[in-house]
Amino acid sequence: MSTEPIRHRNFKAQAERLKRQDAFFWFIGLLTLGFALITLLSLIVDMAMTGWPRITQTFFLSFPSRLPERAGIFSAWVGSLCVVLVTSLVAIPLGIASGIYLEEYAKKNIWTKVIELNILNLAGIPSITYGLMALGFFVYKMHLGQSILTAGMTLGLLVLPIIIVTTREAIRTIPSHIREASYSLGATKWQTIRNHILPYSSGGIMTGVVIALSRAIGETAPLITVGALTFIAFLPSSVMDPYTVLPIQMFNWVSRPQEEFHVNAAAAGLVLLTMTLFLNGTAIYIRYLFRKKYKW
């Protein structure tokens, strides 16, 4: 060990060395980011170039057909919207209420710990598992059939953990002194939640909801198991009707041998991608708005 006093060290050389390390990590970071972005971008560009000529009004307003040039995504995007609507009705109230319950009401004991851990795990299990569970429960046990209702509830369960987790995280960002201010004025728990917790966390909650819905729109695997059809030449008239959704339609077209159907698939993919990008953009915008609105 050197007994040389610290102030005698060559700080200039040391700073130079640290700066070189900095530059190195900056370069590595840029490289990996660039790699990811270029891969994604080339996929999108390729799909856009292939699919763009098919993006016309008739493509949106035509039912699927065995003739690729007459096939469209009318039933698919209407089906997607209906399914996501059911998903929203199921997952948003349940997810937000569960998040509030776990964060504000539940006693912090071993059971809540177990539940919390399970919710985190649920967010990570493969979506096909939800599909199989829904097939057993919604389709066979509850006899809901291969309907929009089944599909919406299946996706609702799938995205429920996302909404619960983001709700809890949004609530947790509210400092405890704001809560205490409300309680110290004689407010009840519900008054505090209603007037403070919910409004201040609504930005975070809405962000989570939008991200959850955008995940639901793109989901395919669980819907295959609960019986989304691939050829639907009519619009649903009730939630018990059969349906198809955009990713399923796309999947179907991709698996056809004719080249022209692949063009249709690319066009449908472009529509789907635009929808999810739009939703994610909305989520970012909401978060930005609320960050500006609430400061403590």
Add this chain to the structure above:
Amino acid sequence: MVKKAEVINLNFSYTDKKVLNSVSLPIYENRITALIGPSGCGKTTLLRCFNRMHDLYGSVKYDGQINLFPDQLNILSKEIDPIEVRMKIGMVFQKPNPFPKSIYENIAYGLRVRGVKKKSFIDEKIEDSLKKAGLWKEVEDRLHTSATALSGGQQQRLCIARALATEPDILLLDEPTSALDPISTAHIEELVTELKNAVTIVMVTHNLHQAARTADFTSFMYLGKMIEFGESSQIFTNPKEQKTENYITGRFG
């Protein structure tokens, strides 16, 4: 002098850890009582017993009484809802904590919680409590702008106004100036001294000069025990206990 409240043999534990040990002291009406002592002595814990703030965090045990006069209501009793207690006893915190809403809504909240709906009454109460808190002149033309845009000192006076609007029996101040600059601190001290005509005040402070300047009574706490209680003039000039003397002369703490 009339007693507004009395703490009798209060023991308090928090997840099986005893924080207050047989604390007793009187709180006199329209007087300022300061709680002083080194960090961790339990003074803030004692203050937060007065409005049952600890109940928010589970696993706490009160043993003993805090009786509120004139009706001899033991606010620590299990039969009494903490919400009822907080309706009677207001609190101002260490760090100014206005809600991220308008100045108007901040003060109206305590009234709305109590079911007050009449706008003219709320308007009147807002003006009145802002005047009492010495903030009216500065904010009268921007009541509907955000409270978080105010300076730290103004925010703290807003928090005082918010507590006053609900006409509390006792106002608890938890180191109300520790996050403020000297000018805002002087402002708040002056205000607190004026306020005692309207409300009984219990104040935790780390600033011994502040206690000596503003408080009528001071109690010195150490390791969860009440070491000495008396008139501030006596505590700061002629303490009876050696520990009190050591603390106020800066020998420990």
